[in-house]
Amino acid sequence: MIKLAFLFKSAPYGSAISREGLDALLAATAFCEPEEIAVFFMHEGVLNLYQNQKPENILQKDFTAAFKLLEVFDIENIFICQEDANQYDLSAKNSLIEEKFITRAELINQLKRAQKVLTF
16 A cells, blocks of 8 residues: 655756655655655656756756665655656656656556655
8 A cells, every 4th residue: 555655746956846855755764664655757757867967067966866765765666657758758768767657547546546645
């Protein structure tokens, strides 16, 4: 059962929303079992997953590499909207994490299984 879902819909830079979401996600791993947490990426949120971003060019810190920590915390319920990934040319080859690319309809069905959804 998914107790807590983290939905990333915002681009990584330009605001602190995605960074705060990642911080909340990592904090939640201390209180939930890995199988009780799910992470979803859709809309501009898929941009968080690009490898080799260069945020220092816009005077930002690179926090997106920390999404690799999801493996360390054994979080396996990670879903990426295929339609949005296609729109932003994100694939398993250039993504920080190689997880499930699923259709938007499948992603929404997975989200419905969660008791609580936090959107960032």
